[in-house]
Amino acid sequence: MRQRLINASIHTGLLLLALGFIAPILLMVIGSLKPDAQVLVEAGSLKAFFPDTISLQNYRDVFARVDFGRYLFNSLLINICIVAVGLAVNSLAGYAFARMQWRGRDRIFALVLMVMIVPIEAIAVPLFYQVTLFGWRDTYIVQIVPFIANAFSIYLFYTFFLGLPRKLEEAARIDGAGALRTFVAIIVPNAKPVFATVAILTFLTQWGAFLWPLMVTSGEAVRPLPLGIAAFYTMPPLQWGDIFAFGVMMVAPILILFFLFQRWFVRGVASTGVKG
Amino acid sequence: MSKVSFRNIGKIFDDGTRAVSAFNLDIDDGEFVVLVGPSGCGKSTLLRILAGLETATEGGIHIGDKLVNEQTPQQRNVAMVFQNYALYPHMTVRRNLEFPLRMMKLSGADMQKQIERTARLLGLEELLERKPGQLSGGQRQRVAMGRAIVREPSVFLMDEPLSNLDAKLRVQIRTVIASLQRRIKTTTLYVTHDQVEAMTLGDRVAVISRGHLQQVAEPQTLYRQPANIFVAGFIGNPGMNVFEMELQALDENNCAILWGEQLIPLRNGLVAGIDLRDHIGKRLYAGLRPEAFCNVATLREAAASGIRIPAEIESIEALGHESLVYFRSGAVAVDTDSFGTSRDQPARPCMVARLGGAINPGAPNLRAGTKIDLGLSPEQISLFDENGIALKTHMK
Numbered sequence: 270m271r272q273r274l275i276n277a278s279i280h281t282g283l284l285l286l287a288l289g290f291i292a293p294i295l296l297m298v299i300g301s302l303k304p305d306a307q308v309l310v311e312a313g314s315l316k317a318f319f320p321d322t323i324s325l326q327n328y329r330d331v332f333a334r335v336d337f338g339r340y341l342f343n344s345l346l347i348n349i350c351i352v353a354v355g356l357a358v359n360s361l362a363g364y365a366f367a368r369m370q371w372r373g374r375d376r377i378f379a380l381v382l383m384v385m386i387v388p389i390e391a392i393a394v395p396l397f398y399q400v401t402l403f404g405w406r407d408t409y410i411v412q413i414v415p416f417i418a419n420a421f422s423i424y425l426f427y428t429f430f431l432g433l434p435r436k437l438e439e440a441a442r443i444d445g446a447g448a449l450r451t452f453v454a455i456i457v458p459n460a461k462p463v464f465a466t467v468a469i470l471t472f473l474t475q476w477g478a479f480l481w482p483l484m485v486t487s488g489e490a491v492r493p494l495p496l497g498i499a500a501f502y503t504m505p506p507l508q509w510g511d512i513f514a515f516g517v518m519m520v521a522p523i524l525i526l527f528f529l530f531q532r533w534f535v536r537g538v539a540s541t542g543v544k545g
Numbered sequence: 546m547s548k549v550s551f552r553n554i555g556k557i558f559d560d561g562t563r564a565v566s567a568f569n570l571d572i573d574d575g576e577f578v579v580l581v582g583p584s585g586c587g588k589s590t591l592l593r594i595l596a597g598l599e600t601a602t603e604g605g606i607h608i609g610d611k612l613v614n615e616q617t618p619q620q621r622n623v624a625m626v627f628q629n630y631a632l633y634p635h636m637t638v639r640r641n642l643e644f645p646l647r648m649m650k651l652s653g654a655d656m657q658k659q660i661e662r663t664a665r666l667l668g669l670e671e672l673l674e675r676k677p678g679q680l681s682g683g684q685r686q687r688v689a690m691g692r693a694i695v696r697e698p699s700v701f702l703m704d705e706p707l708s709n710l711d712a713k714l715r716v717q718i719r720t721v722i723a724s725l726q727r728r729i730k731t732t733t734l735y736v737t738h739d740q741v742e743a744m745t746l747g748d749r750v751a752v753i754s755r756g757h758l759q760q761v762a763e764p765q766t767l768y769r770q771p772a773n774i775f776v777a778g779f780i781g782n783p784g785m786n787v788f789e790m791e792l793q794a795l796d797e798n799n800c801a802i803l804w805g806e807q808l809i810p811l812r813n814g815l816v817a818g819i820d821l822r823d824h825i826g827k828r829l830y831a832g833l834r835p836e837a838f839c840n841v842a843t844l845r846e847a848a849a850s851g852i853r854i855p856a857e858i859e860s861i862e863a864l865g866h867e868s869l870v871y872f873r874s875g876a877v878a879v880d881t882d883s884f885g886t887s888r889d890q891p892a893r894p895c896m897v898a899r900l901g902g903a904i905n906p907g908a909p910n911l912r913a914g915t916k917i918d919l920g921l922s923p924e925q926i927s928l929f930d931e932n933g934i935a936l937k938t939h940m941k
Contacts, residue, residue, distance in 0.1 A: 436631035439598050444692070445619035445648030454644070458635040 294520075301327050301517045305510035327514035334504065334511065336489060337518065340497035343409070344476065345522075347493055350413045352471050356464055358417055363426025364452055368438065378427075385420040389481060397484050411485045412493070416475060422467045429463035430456065465533035469526070476523055494519045547609040547699040547732055548574045549595065555603030556590055556756075564590040565756045568604070575730040578761075579747035581737055583779070583882070587756040588736045592702050595734060596625050608700060619648065624693035625702040629709060630685045632677040638688050639673040645696045663695040666725070683714045687721070694729060701726075701733040707742060719745060740780055744768070752776050774933035777832045778881020783869065785927065786896040787884075788876040790831040792821055800825055802852075805875010809852050811923065819928055819936050829936075830879060830929040835869065837925035838898035841918040852923060858915045859895050870911075871895045872919070884933050 296317055300308045303320045305327065311317045331337055365371070366378045389396075396415060405411040433456065441451040457464070479495040486492050489500075498515045501508070549572040556565040565587040572578045580588040593599040595606055597618035605612050613621050624645070632641050642663060646656045664670045667687045677685055686706060693701060706722070707715045723746055726733050737743055743750045744764040751761040752775070759779075760772035771777035777785035791803040800822055801810040811821060821829075841853055856872035878896050898919055911917070928936040 434629070434631070436627050436629060437633065440625070440627060440631040440633070440692075441644075442598065443596060443618045443623065443625045444645035444696075446644075450648075455633055459633075 297513045297516050297520075300510060301513035303327075303510060305330075305508045308509040308513070327508075327510040328518070330508065330511045331514050331518070335497055335500055335515075337497065337515070339489060340492065340494045341518075341522075343491055344493040347409060347412045348472055348475050350409070351416045351475050352468050354413070355417045355419055355422060355471055356468060359419055359422035359467065360426045360457070360460070360464065361452070362418070362423045364430050364456065366423065367427045367430035368435075369448070381420050381423055385424060389415075393480060393484060400485060406485050407487055407491060409491055412478070412482055412491070415481070416471075416478075419471065422471060425463055425467055425470075426460075429460055433459060462533060465530055469530060469533075472526065473523065548572060548576075548607075549700055549732060549734065550607040551591065551595070551604070552607065553604035554591065554594060554601045554606065556587070556594060556599065557602045563756060565594075565601075568753075568756070568758055570751055570758065570761060572732055572734060575732055577726050577733045577735065577746060577748045579735045579737060579743040579750045580753055581740055581743035581750055581779075582753035582759075584738055586753045588738075588753050589704055591753075592625075592704055592734060592736045595621075595700070596623050596702055597621050621700070622698050623700040623702055624696065624698035625704065626686075626689045626693050626706045628705040630677070630689040632685060632688055632692070634677050637674050637676055638669060638680070638691075641677070641688060641692050642669075642673075642695045645692060649696055659695050659697075663691045666694070666728075667691045667721070682710050683718060686710060686714075686718055690722070690725065694725070694731070698731065701731045703733065703735045705737050706735075707737070708739070715742075722746060740782065744780070752779060754779070770935065771832070771927065772935050774830060774832070774879065774881050774884045774929050777927060777929070777935075778884075781834060783835055783897050783899075784881060785832040785834050787830055787832045787879045787881050787929070788896070789879060790829045790876075790928075792825050792829065794822075794825050798822075802831075803875075804852075804854055807854065807875065809854075821928075828931040830931075830933065832927040832929065833896075833921060833925060835897045835899035837921050838870075838900070838919045839921070840900050841920040852921050853918050854921070856896075856898075856917055856919045858911065858913055858917065860913050861911065866901075868900050870898045870900055872898060872917075874919075 296312075299318055299320055300312075302323045302325070303311075304322060304324065307320070362381075366374060366381070400406060400411045400415075405414075437455055437459070438451050441455045446454060477495055478493065479499070482493050482496050483499075486496070489497075498512060498519060501512050501515065551568050551570045554565055554568040555563070557563050568587075568591060570578070580591060582588050590599060594601045595608075597613070597616060597620075601614060606614055608621055608623070633644065636644065639660060642660045643656055646659055651659070660673075661670075664673060667690060669684075669687060669691055672680060672684055672688070677688065680688065686709075689706070693703075703722070707718055710718060719742060722735075726746075735742075735746060744767075747764060749761055750764050750767055752759040752767065754775050760767060760776045762770075762772075767776060767780050771780060771785065774787050777787055792800055793803050793808065794800050795808075795810060799810060801808040803809075854874050856874045859871040859873055861871070862869040873895060876896070930936055
């Protein structure tokens with residue numbers, strides 16, 4: 270009986286904690302469905318979670334006030350390019366560090382590891398000068414290229430490839446496959462979990478990119494979703510319902526992606542953990 | 546099909562470890578040669594050097610008449626079976642077999658023909674659409690062999706291919722390998738640490754220790770005429786009993802072996818055709834196979850013609866058809882593994898005799914602590930000089 274009581278109180282505590290974390294997301298979803306006038310008024314009370322009326326008016330407003338489709342297209346294009354090209358580049362780099370013998374390999378790998386701790390904010394200004402010099406401002410390229418090579422992705426690939434049995438590659442070499450062929454035909458199919466992990470992690474970080482796009486773009490034409498949501502703050506009247514609706518639509522693709530690849534994601538994180 | 550030559554091969558790894566020294570071996574076209582030795586002796590390194598997975602730091606590798614040191618594994622046209630199979634886990638058996646053919650850019654029809662032929666040869670027809678994860682150990686082993694032979698290589702390399710299998714399957718696959726090699730007649734180099742595999746599979750067996758070739762010969766020769774103490778102790782299970790032998794001159798024409806406290810006189814000073822009178826005063830080692838001994842109590846005729854030595858039984862391993870009797874006698878056995886190295890040589894006071902089915906370990910007169918007389922014939926003694934080299938070969 271006592272044990273039951275303890276269990277019950279522990280679970281209640283955990284439940285409250287979970288509610289605390291999920292509340293902002295709930296608030297956003299519910300807020301996006303409420304008439305705009307009620308959003309701020311009810312924000313301080315429990316009523317925020319229980320709307321009297323539900324409407325999709327905020328969503329309609331979003332499409333009327335900004336070109337949501339454009340922002341979504343930009344975000345998808347930029348992210349898909351970063352993920353796809355990034356997978357190719359970083360996996361090849363990880364493989365070269367893990368398996369190939371070349372002069373200076375260990376020193377360069379140490380450099381790569383060091384780069385891992387440098388945040389984008391630290392190099393944003395010099396990078397800004399560089400891309401201005403290239404004449405890349407206000408393009409897609411400027412939002413893609415700097416984020417393709419990623420030290421953390423290289424490190425994830427590196428640790429995974431170290432754990433793959435070397436005999437597989439030797440068998441392929443004896444069977445007559447060259448280095449690239451071995452990589453494509455033997456290594457990649459056996460490294461699906463790490464590819465999935467890197468893809469999802471890259472997508473998650475880049476989807477919310479704000480500072481860099483703000484610095485290097487000026488028009489709606491190439492700006493991604495996070496800048497789209499920011500546009501509302503500069504457009505009077507300030508309508509929180511619209512911002513919430515935009516937020517829901519911005520988060521939705523990530524949630525869908527996560528649920529679709531959840532199995533891969535969990536397995537990928539687990540396997541890189543074990544192998545690393 | 547091709548002959549293979551190792552010429553003065555040496556290998557020093559990047560960390561400075563020397564794995565192989567001045568290794569010479571010629572393998573005939575279609576011959577099956579087994580490299581055998583304790584783990585870490587350099588046998589796998591030699592195989593990998595031949596495969597092109599490692600480079601030799603000294604010497605040359607020839608396949609056919611060509612020096613292949615600089616060639617890639619593919620250019621050498623060798624195929625290899627790995628210890629842990631190294632099948633491509635994401636491909637079906639068919640695709641595994643297809644992969645080397647695809648690399649050769651064969652046409653689709655030719656590929657299918659080769660795959661079907663190989664599958665028939667190894668009984669893989671039913672397994673073609675399965676993935677390696679769905680196969681048993683023995684089946685994976687057969688697929689690994691299939692992948693190696695499917696492209697008809699000129700040399701077939703096997704790196705301890707049976708060591709991951711259980712004992713029963715090992716015997717089965719061993720037979721498969723033997724009959725396969727007889728049928729396809731491809732030059733084969735097979736690496737193992739298991740001497741039963743070496744003795745049963747090889748046309749010739751090369752014994753390697755610490756990176757040096759010790760002896761290469763047909764299995765039976767290796768067993769009967771070991772070139773040195775290492776081979777004597779390594780081949781045979783249990784290996785040859787080797788002990789330091791003391792010789793005493795009786796008079797001008799006769800000498801005797803001092804065995805413990807007992808003098809064993811020799812007729813004309815001869816042992817195994819070697820006149821020991823020339824060696825009096827020198828250090829000599831004698832070797833005796835466990836089966837050279839007999840129990841004098843049960844075999845009178847042996848006792849009459851041979852040497853009798855008193856022995857005290859240390860322990861008995863009854864195996865059913867025979868018994869291994871570990872005994873102490875006056876002689877102190879030499880550890881054959883560490884002979885000739887700077888390592889301390891732990892003395893093995895026990896010797897071992899293999900006695901036939903007549904012995905009953907349950908019998909009250911044969912158990913640990915019992916004293917018995919063992920008989921042996923001087924003809925069965927192998928002799929080694931102070932460096933551990935067999936006297937016969939030495940004198941040739």
